Amino acid sequence: MPKAILTLNAGSSSIKFALHELDSGMVLQQVSRGQIEGIGIAPHFIAQATDGTVSSEYRWPAGAALEHEALLTPLLAWVTAHLGQEALCAVGHRIVHGGSAYDRPVYLDANVLDELAKLTPLAPLHQPHNLAAARAMAQLRPDLPQVGCFDTAFHHGMSADATRLALPRKYADEGVRRYGFHGLSYEYIAGRLREQAPGLAAGRVIAAHLGNGASLCAMHDGHSVDTTMGFTTLDGLVMGTRCGNLDPGAMLYLQQAHGLSAAEVEHMLYHDSGLLGVSGISSDMRTLLASDDARAREAIDLFVFRIAREAGALTATLGGIDALVFSAGIGEHAAPIRAAVCAKLGWLGIACDAAANSRHAALISTSNSRVPVYVVPTDEEAMIASHTAQVLQSMPSSASDCHQSGC
Secondary structure, eight states: OEEEEEEEEEEEEEEEEEEEETTTTEEEEEEEEEEEEOTTSSEEEEEEEETTTTEEEEOOOOOOOOOHHHHHHHHHHHHHHHHOOOEEEEEEESSOTTTTTOOOOEEEOHHHHHHHHHHGGGSTHHHHHHHHHHHHHHHOOOOOOOEEESSSSSTTTTOOOHHHHOOOOOHTTTSSOEEEEOOHHHHHHHHHHHHOOOHHTTTEEEEEESSSEEEEEOOOOTTEEESSSSSSSTTTSOOEEEOSSOOHHHHHHHHHHHHOOOOHHIIIIIOOOOHHHHSSSSHHHHHHHOOOHHHHHHHHHHHHHHHHHHHHHHHHHSSSSSSEEEHHHHHHHHHHHHHHHHTTGGGGGGBBBBHHHHHOSSSSSSSTTTSOOEEEOOHHHHHHHHHHHHHHHHOOGGGGGGTTTTO
């Protein structure tokens, strides 16, 4: 029976998971994935094989307010049924913020979890849920090694110019700096591009992770040089419900002129802004693209405008651009958005092939485009599984069943 690694990406309304088999040669293969969705409303567990076939499904009563332990119990039961009681050898977690200290994946123990909890104010939308899943798993399977993989880690090599904020120096000592996020996605994209086009991957690449959360990353030779998200996941592009780059004076105005508390401003910036705030209709790009409402068009236009503007800034950071890559939900599936962004970046010599773009081809630029444009589906779960396997290899044998078994 092969050993396996379970990856978890826990959010406020869903927990995404994937199961990877790990053979004796340390080769990983995803065998299933799924999610627990509708948390707090109507929780729904669904697991699928790699071909999309549903292998297991479970629904809790509507309105069930469940802790993570109750939500993860059927997941562990499903894993056991598929792989056997001793087959699961580790759990890898996506953790959004690693702060200044955690620049690589680490074994998660109680002390590390406590340290990561201190970073919650920097990522209030994600960090509490990431850590809650890890704590719940520790209660359910205390014998099972857990590894934390950080979205900030990929950007740790950025220069001081790219990370420094123009605030009094004393705040930098507290960790008030630009961190960057979506690092697991960008790390995967860099690896895939190196396989598909190694010459380009070694050059100057701008990758666009466009989903409900969205950012751009400037990479040189597969390493992060600059990115649009900064101190928190609010910075940079317009997102589903997040504002993106904002004049701090606007926040001062909202507090002073409208009497909004810090908590009210925080809620608005994270939950009521972005595509939802501008359109007043939806945070979902699919809904906006299908709408005839002028407000939907305004939200889409702003989304595209900001991507093109930030891509221009990152091109300046890189001193040029050799390739553009689209990824994540919108980047992989919304052909009209890709076409509009490419049109805005025509001054860089980018030309989109309409036919290739409409069929979501891997290469969507024309043959005479000076800058090739790729669509690379991201796989954060694959990166989490890979990092988890690497951490297991370095752990003492007493701490890892996987290590003891030579897996």
